Amino acid sequence: MSQPYIRQEILEEKFGSFWTVIAANFLNEYQKQCYEFKEDCNTEKKIIVKIKTSAEKSLWVEKEDNIRRGLFDLLQNIVLIRDPEDSTKFYPRFNLEDTSSFRDLDEHSKNILRRLYYNYYFVRQENLWRQNALKTLPVLLNSSDMLACGEDLGLIPACVHPVMQELGLIGLRIQRMPSEPNLEFGIPSQYSYMTVCAPSCHDCSTLRAWWEEDEGRRSRFYKTVVGSDEEPPSRCTPEVVHFIVQQHFDAPSMWAIFPLQDLLALKDKYTTRPAPEETINDPTNPKHYWRFRVHVTLESLLNDKDIQATIKDLVTSSGRSFPGKKAEGADESGEKLSKVQLNGKA
Template sequence: MFQEKFGSLWTIVAANFLHEYQKHCYEFKEECNTEKKIITKIKTSPEKSLWLEKEDSIQRGLFDLLQNIVLIRDPEDSTKYYPRFNLEDTSSFRDLDEHSKNVLRRLYHDYYFVRQENLWRQNALKTLPVLLDCSDMLACGEDLGLIPACVHPVMLELALIGLRIQRMPSEPGLEFDIPSKYSYMTVCAPSCHDCSTLRAWWEGDEGTRSRFYKTVIGSDKEAPSRCTPEVVNFILQQHFDAPSMWAIFPLQDLLALKDKYTARPAAEETINDPTNPRHYWRFRLHVSLESILEDKDIQASIKNLVTSSGRSFPGKKTDKA
């Protein structure tokens, strides 16, 4: 494993960061057994000149080793352990015998999906009503991803609306959600501040966009590598037409209806990357609001989506952009 990760530098890395407590068995030294300590060691070690040009790859490799565990020791009781999240994705798990794997799978499922369900529900029913009573605002719960089984029943009980993003389906077995099947008690959106924009998502993975183009858009042709205005219009129309109480769109996704506003690299339009602690909320629109107000074409495109879906304000005149 060391040679795979560090190549010819593996002996140097092992000598500086690891302790061989028995033959071919290693553990991190005390002075570099956390990510923060590893970063400090890499930058301050007297031998740093040996890996200067490969500093980033060595850091990533050491981080991978540090995270390659299946159980986490309780910091207050060294005799207790907890299963780490996604433990089956580690090589440590894959190297175990089948019996040990099955035991860990059962413990993992019980820990994350069974034993704490009642605690989650009790706390939700104790805390959420107080929060809801504090304001007249309409509350929305972010019920995406891995959530306790009690979340949706509790939200229904408290009349909390949920969030639906097509690429993050709430139903198991689906790769892409179906906006036309959303519940009224939801907010639907093609993207949000905590994920890539529609354009960045489309252009970021060829396999994903190809499957979406075939299964959702229904085309047998090759999916365009660019997120064209036609693709954007199709996806936005799905969301406008959805039964959801609210359809909310990041401005980046609306502006992608016109090529004029897609000159900037799509990756630069992401507001926040939750996986990167150094990714700060510094997004700024690359065009002025005044120029958008003068652009009758983009206004007409958005107005058409609004009016055709029936989401326009009743009685309001919509014959002018």
């Protein structure tokens, strides 16, 4: 279970008729229809080198990316990870139930592994996470006057939210990545005050890109969140953007923060650029660099009174911040200041 589980049917499913070429160049058949990686390609680094330097590389030159990904998948098709310092110890790999290595086990073995997996990831390390958090986070919080926000998205230890509440840390809420396990989409109107809400962030696709790349989730969002039984537009129109952005402005969250890309999508004029190009960072791709540049000049935005008015209306109608009666005051240098009345939201 700690070695890649490779069977002929898996190769056929992953590589089609090309599976024989893959098997001949990268694998050894140690038993009928059962394979293992050759010594010169049993790690990701070795696979990359062999794909690039093999005498047979002309056979897959146009399929190189797909072959590399397929071989990496095979390499990761394990249930247990052997401890590199003690060969008698093993650790359950994350999401082990998603592997064909797990699916082909008998039910008794599956049940044992499920219990070990749950205990390892969700029980036995909780106290360690909590102790370390209470030791290190206060030091960080006391080292600056900045307001700290915890990125509490995705799979997190159960102690995270209680510790954040204990320390007064605000959390992050991205609607399409809810922290509630039974929800596909977060409900901004139900967010806690001690949160930052945002339709997207630097580490995920923009609102427009997400809408246009996933037809299934788009349809479910349109039905469950927008409340319409009609087919959603395949393109993320300014009307769709306005609906979602307004939900976030109206949320009880202390802060509502919007990537500029999502605000620009409020106007058709600024959506001519392909949406995927507006993603700042793709954490799943080590070669995706932070090279995003806004395709609109500041001067043109300063002159665009329409989009300024749209954003201003969203701000004022939500009550997040609005101009109050101007009161003159003086700072230490004697300069006049205009005070802005706030209602407790930013």
